[in-house]
Amino acid sequence: MSAATRTxxxxxxxxxxxxxxxxxxxxxxxxxxxxxxFAALAGGLAMIVLDGxxxxxxxxxxxDDLGLTLSDAQWVASGYAVxxxxxxxxxxxxxxxxxxxxxxxxGVSTFxxxxxxxxxxxxxxxxxxxxxxxxxxxALVLPSTLSTVNAxxxxxxxxxxxxxxxxxxxGAAAIGPLLxxxxxxxxxxxxxxxxxxxxxxxxxxxxxxxxxETRGEGGAGFDVGGLVLSVVGLGSxxxxxxxxxxxxxxxxxxxxxxxxxxxxxTGPVSIAFVALAVGALATAGLFAVELRRGRRxxxxxxxxALFSVPTFAWGNLTAAMVAVGEFALLFVLPLYLVYAGxxxxxxxxxxxxxxxxxxxxxxxxxxxxAHRFGPPRVVTLGLALELAATLVAAWxxxxxxxVWLLAALLAVYGLGLGLASAQLTSTVLRDVPVERSGAxxxxxxxxxxxxxxxxxxxxxxxxxxxxAITVPQRLALVDGVSPDDALTMIDYMTGTAGAVISWIxxxxxxxxxxxxxxxxxDQLSIAFAxxxxxxxxxxxxxxxxxxxxxxRVERASRQVRAAADVDGAVAGIP
Numbered sequence: 001m002s003a004a005t006r007t008x009x010x011x012x013x014x015x016x017x018x019x020x021x022x023x024x025x026x027x028x029x030x031x032x033x034x035x036x037x038f039a040a041l042a043g044g045l046a047m048i049v050l051d052g053x054x055x056x057x058x059x060x061x062x063x064d065d066l067g068l069t070l071s072d073a074q075w076v077a078s079g080y081a082v083x084x085x086x087x088x089x090x091x092x093x094x095x096x097x098x099x100x101x102x103x104x105x106x107g108v109s110t111f112x113x114x115x116x117x118x119x120x121x122x123x124x125x126x127x128x129x130x131x132x133x134x135x136x137x138x139a140l141v142l143p144s145t146l147s148t149v150n151a152x153x154x155x156x157x158x159x160x161x162x163x164x165x166x167x168x169x170x171g172a173a174a175i176g177p178l179l180x181x182x183x184x185x186x187x188x189x190x191x192x193x194x195x196x197x198x199x200x201x202x203x204x205x206x207x208x209x210x211x212x213e214t215r216g217e218g219g220a221g222f223d224v225g226g227l228v229l230s231v232v233g234l235g236s237x238x239x240x241x242x243x244x245x246x247x248x249x250x251x252x253x254x255x256x257x258x259x260x261x262x263x264x265x266t267g268p269v270s271i272a273f274v275a276l277a278v279g280a281l282a283t284a285g286l287f288a289v290e291l292r293r294g295r296r297x298x299x300x301x302x303x304x305a306l307f308s309v310p311t312f313a314w315g316n317l318t319a320a321m322v323a324v325g326e327f328a329l330l331f332v333l334p335l336y337l338v339y340a341g342x343x344x345x346x347x348x349x350x351x352x353x354x355x356x357x358x359x360x361x362x363x364x365x366x367x368x369x370a371h372r373f374g375p376p377r378v379v380t381l382g383l384a385l386e387l388a389a390t391l392v393a394a395w396x397x398x399x400x401x402x403v404w405l406l407a408a409l410l411a412v413y414g415l416g417l418g419l420a421s422a423q424l425t426s427t428v429l430r431d432v433p434v435e436r437s438g439a440x441x442x443x444x445x446x447x448x449x450x451x452x453x454x455x456x457x458x459x460x461x462x463x464x465x466x467x468a469i470t471v472p473q474r475l476a477l478v479d480g481v482s483p484d485d486a487l488t489m490i491d492y493m494t495g496t497a498g499a500v501i502s503w504i505x506x507x508x509x510x511x512x513x514x515x516x517x518x519x520x521x522d523q524l525s526i527a528f529a530x531x532x533x534x535x536x537x538x539x540x541x542x543x544x545x546x547x548x549x550x551x552r553v554e555r556a557s558r559q560v561r562a563a564a565d566v567d568g569a570v571a572g573i574p
Contacts, residue, residue, distance in 0.1 A: 034152055038161060040206035041145040044108050045165070046172040047199055048138040051080070051115070054176035054192050060338045061189040062127065063499050072124040073460070073497045077331060079128050081453035082238045083135025084142075085446050086231040089301040092143035092442020093223075100144040100151075101213045105204060107140025112200035119190040146441035150429055151214045162426035169421050181349020223293060226301030229286040234450060236279030241457035244272035306432065306440055310556030311376075315428030316447045318549035322383065322420065323451025325542035328459040329390060329413075332535045333406075335463075339498035340528035341403070342505075354407040358414020359421075375423040375430075376554040382423075383547040385416030390543055394536035400529050420550075427553060455542075459535050466531025467493040474523035480516050489524065498528050 055062075059073050068076070095103040114137055117130035146165070153161040183191045247253055248270035255265045263271045290302045307313040337348040362382070369378045389412040396405060425444065432440040468490050475486040492500040504511055504521045511517045 034210075034212070036206060037152075037210035037212060038149065038164070040203050040211050041104070041148060042164065042168045043199065043203040043206070044104060044141050045145045046168050047108075047196055047203065048111060048134075048141050049169055049172040050176045050179065051111075051134060051138075051193070051196065054180040055080075058180040058184045058189040058192055059334060059497070060499065061184045063497055065189065066121070066124055066127060068124050068127075068497070069495045072128065073335075075128045076131055077327070077456040080131045080135040080138070081327075081449050081456065082235055083132045084138045085449035085453055086234045087136060087139035088143055088442045088446040088449060089230055090223075090227050090442075091139045092147065092440075092445075093299065093301060095144050095147060095442075096215060099213045099215055100148045101207065101211045103140050104144035104148070104211065105207055107137050107144065108200050108203055108207070109137075110140060111137030112197055113137075115193040115196035115200075119193040142445045143442035146425065146429070146445065148211065148214055150432075150441065152212055165425065169425075179349070181344075181346045181352070185344060185346035185349075223290075223299050223301045225289050226286060226293070229282050229289060230301055233279050233282030233286055234453075236275045236282060238279075238453050238457050240272045240274075240276035240279060241454065241461055243275070244270070244461065247272045249273060302443065303440075306443060309431050310559065311431050311553055312428055312440065312444075314549055314552040314556050315424060316444055318379070318383075318546045318553060319424060319428065319444060320447045320451040321542045321546035321549060322386070322424075323448045324455040324458065325386070325390065325539040325546065326417070327452040327455030328462075328535055328539040328542070329393075329455075331456045331459040332463060332532045335498050336397075336528060336532045337403075337406075339501045340400075340525040340532070342502075342525075343403070347403075351403060351407050352410060354411040355414035355417065358411040358416075359418035360414075362415045362418025365419075369419070374554075374557070375427045376550065376557045378423045379420045379427060380547065380550040380554060382416040382419030382421075383543060383550050386413050386420065387416075387540060387543040387547055389413040389416065390536055390540040394533050394540055397533035397536055398526075398530045400526070424550075427557065455539075458538065462535045462538055463531050464494045466534050467527065470527035470530045471524065474527045475520065478516055478519050478523055481513070481520060485513075489520075493524065493527070498524075501525055501528065 055076055059068075059076060062068055062076065063073060066072075091103060091107075111134055114130050114133035118127060118134065121127035121130055149161050149165055180189070180192050183189070183195070250270055250273050252263070252265045252267055252270040255262050286302065287304070290300045290304055293300045294304055307316075334348055334352065337343045337351060341348075343351070369381075373381075389409045393401070393406065393409045428444050429440055471490045471493055472483070472486040475481045475489060476483075489500070496503075501521050501524050504513065504517050504524070507517055509515050509517055513520045
């Protein structure tokens with residue numbers, strides 16, 4: 001069996017330790033210590049995942065409080081995810097070289113400090129900047145948790161630990177909207193981030209006491225070029241996707257202040273187009289540089305050799321597609337429910353909590369199903385449920401589906417999320433050598449986070465395009481609303497992420513449209529529903545690609561297991 005397909009549970013190296021792991025004695029006290037350490041890792045993981053999804057339901061409150069535009073709202077979610085994704089590769093390598101616990105403690109501390117800054121933000125720029133710093137902290141935390149679990153747990157405990165890790169990730173992602181809705185309604189949206197401070201204190205205390213320090217392959221030198229290219233490439237691509245609907249896909253629509261200079265709105269090309277081009281070139285350069293450095297045995301940010309492991313390669317493709325679909329859905333649904341569905345933040349949280357309920361139920365059953373059918377088959381089942389729920393929601397959305405139907409569909413989606421998330425991570429890392437756990441965990445986390453960033457960015461882009469098409473069509477049905485007024489409402493719908501509907505309703509017949517105000521609000525709500533439906537169809541498309549990838553993971557897993565059986569039989573021949 002090749003080194004690329006050697007399982008993490010291989011016999012210990014001479015000296016009694018497995019490469020990349022600490023030498024923990026196999027005694028009950030040590031076992032209890034490992035599980036206490038796991039609790040710290042799970043607490044840190046839950047904190048950063050919660051803050052990745054909690055903003056989905058608190059975004060409307062932020063829009064109202066700080067005057068966020070649609071672009072601002074996208075950056076509250078995507079800025080966090082982009083910083084997260086851009087740095088994960090590097091932080092995974094740093095953990096391998098300098099210690100994963102050290103990176104975990106530093107990450108939790110950074111995340112807590114940034115959470116305080118988010119809560120104190122008084123304008124959109126400060127809010128987005130603090131969210132980006134949160135992403136930096138999250139990038140330090142996530143690969144450290146995953147690689148530490150991969151390095152320290154063996155046998156039955158390993159299966160349990162990965163199952164719990166997946167359940168924590170799925171459950172935290174799903175419960176985030178409910179928590180955000182409750183805090184934003186009962187207190188203030190800022191408390192969503194302030195509660196991270198006591199949680200971080202508990203996590204840090206447990207981590208220092210119980211989390212073992214583990215290391216792995218550090219490589220020779222440090223890949224500065226890879227770091228720069230990954231940050232520039234990922235950041236530029238997401239910036240272009242977010243800003244293109246407002247600034248223009250090719251031709252500029254308005255002046256842009258950038259780094260103290262003005263990008264003219266009458267110039268030949270939009271800055272968004274330039275960002276997309278720079279992002280594509282930097283990403284292509286990243287692959288070229290990493291391939292060359294890897295062949296020379298030098299340190300790399302992105303270890304392309306890991307993709308020679310079939311389950312790792314196909315599993316990452318699956319994770320990316322699922323993340324795009326999931327975060328597109330999570331971006332658009334809360335905005336729809338609050339502005340077009342006219343629910344309160346707490347009511348919206350309860351609707352989205354149906355997904356958490358489904359995820360918890362599935363998480364409890366995932367391990368037994370995986371034992372019976374195999375983890376790859378469980379992943380496939382989970383993604384099939386996610387796809388089915390999204391397709392029905394996309395079909396029903398233009399008609400304004402009842403709240404109970406959306407809640408039921410989200411519960412089904414949560415069942416699928418719980419099954420897939422609980423098993424996909426362990427499946428992806430199962431055939432990766434332990435000493436490369438940090439790089440592998442960081443790569444997988446990067447793929448997920450990049451998918452999340454693109455999911456939110458694409459959802460906002462599709463929503464803006466949808467407004468441009470549907471708003472004039474719907475307002476044409478209201479006698480007395482001029483074409484110029486319709487064009488103005490496109491800008492308002494895009495600029496406020498749909499909040500203008502609430503403003504018109506609040507004014508009643510005393511607003512700009514007079515007696516027509518309620519009818520205008522109703523038609524704008526229909527336009528929002530139609531546009532949201534397109535977003536959900538797009539999300540379903542990415543989930544379908546994820547399902548196709550999961551089927552390839554199943555096939556690759558069978559092939560790897562068959563190869564391992566052959567290697568074992570050969571090794572047993574005298």
